[in-house]
Amino acid sequence: MVNRTVVRGGLVITASDEIHADVLIEDGRIAALATHGGDAAAAWTADRTIDATGKYVVPGGVDAHTHMELPFGGTFASDTFETGTRAAAWGGTTTIIDFAVQSVGHAVREGLDAWYAKADGKCAIDYAFHMILSDVNEHSLKEMDLLVGEGITSFKLFMAYPGVFYSDDGRILRAMQRSAVNGGLIMMHAENGIAIDVLVEQALAEGRTDPRYHGEVRKVLLEAEATHRAIQLARVADAPLYVVHVSAEEAVAEIAAARDKGLNVFGETCPQYLFLSTDNLAEPDFEGAKYVCSTPLRPREHQAALWRGLRTNDLQVVSTDHCPFCFTGQKELGRGDFSKIPNGLPGVENRMDLLHQAVVDGHISRRRWIEIACAAPARMFGLYPKKGTIAPGADADVVIYDPHAEQIISAQTHHMNVDYSAYEGKRVTGQVETVLSRGELVIDNRQFTGRAGHGSYTPRSTCQNLN
Ligand SMILES: NC(=O)NCCC(=O)O
Ligand SMILES: [Zn+2]
Ligand SMILES: [Zn+2]
Numbered sequence: 387m388v389n390r391t392v393v394r395g396g397l398v399i400t401a402s403d404e405i406h407a408d409v410l411i412e413d414g415r416i417a418a419l420a421t422h423g424g425d426a427a428a429a430w431t432a433d434r435t436i437d438a439t440g441k442y443v444v445p446g447g448v449d450a451h452t453h454m455e456l457p458f459g460g461t462f463a464s465d466t467f468e469t470g471t472r473a474a475a476w477g478g479t480t481t482i483i484d485f486a487v488q489s490v491g492h493a494v495r496e497g498l499d500a501w502y503a504k505a506d507g508k509c510a511i512d513y514a515f516h517m518i519l520s521d522v523n524e525h526s527l528k529e530m531d532l533l534v535g536e537g538i539t540s541f542k543l544f545m546a547y548p549g550v551f552y553s554d555d556g557r558i559l560r561a562m563q564r565s566a567v568n569g570g571l572i573m574m575h576a577e578n579g580i581a582i583d584v585l586v587e588q589a590l591a592e593g594r595t596d597p598r599y600h601g602e603v604r605k606v607l608l609e610a611e612a613t614h615r616a617i618q619l620a621r622v623a624d625a626p627l628y629v630v631h632v633s634a635e636e637a638v639a640e641i642a643a644a645r646d647k648g649l650n651v652f653g654e655t656c657p658q659y660l661f662l663s664t665d666n667l668a669e670p671d672f673e674g675a676k677y678v679c680s681t682p683l684r685p686r687e688h689q690a691a692l693w694r695g696l697r698t699n700d701l702q703v704v705s706t707d708h709c710p711f712c713f714t715g716q717k718e719l720g721r722g723d724f725s726k727i728p729n730g731l732p733g734v735e736n737r738m739d740l741l742h743q744a745v746v747d748g749h750i751s752r753r754r755w756i757e758i759a760c761a762a763p764a765r766m767f768g769l770y771p772k773k774g775t776i777a778p779g780a781d782a783d784v785v786i787y788d789p790h791a792e793q794i795i796s797a798q799t800h801h802m803n804v805d806y807s808a809y810e811g812k813r814v815t816g817q818v819e820t821v822l823s824r825g826e827l828v829i830d831n832r833q834f835t836g837r838a839g840h841g842s843y844t845p846r847s848t849c850q851n852l853n
Pocket of ligand 1: 453575631678679680681707709729730731
């Protein structure tokens with residue numbers, strides 16, 4: 387058993403600092419930082435020394451939006467907690483927050499218990515849960531209070547997917563009012579699903595069945611309208627609001643306007659909206675199905691507003707919304723009817739690298755990279771400073787990152803349980819070299835050394851909101 391590890395020679399980057407420091411890890415936690423070559427660091431003894439010379443030493447990524455084994459569209463997301471968390475570790479993510487699901491007509495507790503069972507003993511890295519509320523009623527509102535008490539402090543509601551996850555405005559308002567009292571955070575899938583379903587029906591009736599029509603019917607205006615409505619409902623309830631997977635410039639504008647008024651409104655975007663576009667949805671031979679997710683990919687022009695939002699803090703978090711479906715046998719369910727393509731993209735392994743590429747490309751600074759990928763999601767969802775930073779007392783979730791390594795993203799080399807990569811052939815600069823999870827090596831010089839069951843369920847406190 388290794389109790390003391392020293393990481394020597396690296397550049398430690400957190401959301402607030404960049405320091406040339408050695409890091410002492412003891413019993414799974416960060417014990418101390420000290421300047422290279424100084425007396426303090428020289429005196430440290432350890433069972434294991436990791437040489438990080440020329441490398442970055444960064445906190446493990448916190449991916450606040452994943453869907454392992456999600457039932458959707460008559461199938462299940464293809465990553466289990468075992469395969470998905472292993473892939474996350476390969477990509478430098480050491481904590482995921484996955485969405486447990488309450489089904490219509492069922493208790494919240496039933497859905498949550500099913501998620502505990504799916505994840506128990508399977509995860510390579512630490513994990514926590516949000517709760518999807520699909521059936522807001524008197525009983526589930528009471529259950530919300532109990533969940534907050536047991537560390538599930540955020541609840542996703544859907545303005546989309548009528549008949550599946552959808553909540554009407556009255557149910558949304560009730561859940562928001564409850565969260566205003568119990569300290570939970572409402573996360574909103576903001577798309578006008580009732581209007582979208584009319585457009586879907588019309589498109590299919592006119593023979594517009596290809597994947598690209600998925601993007602056409604899920605209009606920007608219907609994301610912006612729903613974002614605006616969610617914000618007004620949150621104001622009425624006097625509750626904070628976190629809008630998930632923001633994809634459109636007009637939705638960013640709604641969030642920015644709310645924040646300018648001083649409201650507790652927060653926004654998340656995902657790598658697919660920053661790096662992919664409707665061009666991908668239009669790929670021939672049904673290949674566009676690989677890029678079907680909701681909110682949908684947008685024309686490339688929207689990306690500038692998303693990057694700007696991330697720089698100005700109108701958007702606070704980049705999560706993956708990792709929800710993989712194989713092309714063969716799963717995405718194919720929607721041949722001849724785009725509305726039957728299971729919604730979701732793989733990405734849990736790619737997020738830290740893609741955001742590092744954004745540093746290389748000049749979109750964000752190194753510290754902003756760590757802020758949006760590690761610190762902000764940890765703070766937002768009640769995990770900070772245990773997760774999301776490198777500081778004495780924090781969990782020793784540490785990534786040694788080689789900023790100069792070149793790699794080409796590909797399904798041939800990734801570790802997610804899915805038969806394609808949304809970023810196939812993309813060249814990125816930077817690669818994870820070594821990953822520690824609570825002081826244990828899970829990736830050692832690009833070899834997986836972790837194990838299913840190392841990852842622990844991590845209860846969360848109520849959200850420590852940012853402003
Ligand atoms: N995003 C997506 O297409 N699939 C996962 C479910 C959701 O987040 O809405
Ligand atoms: Zn969603
Ligand atoms: Zn999602």
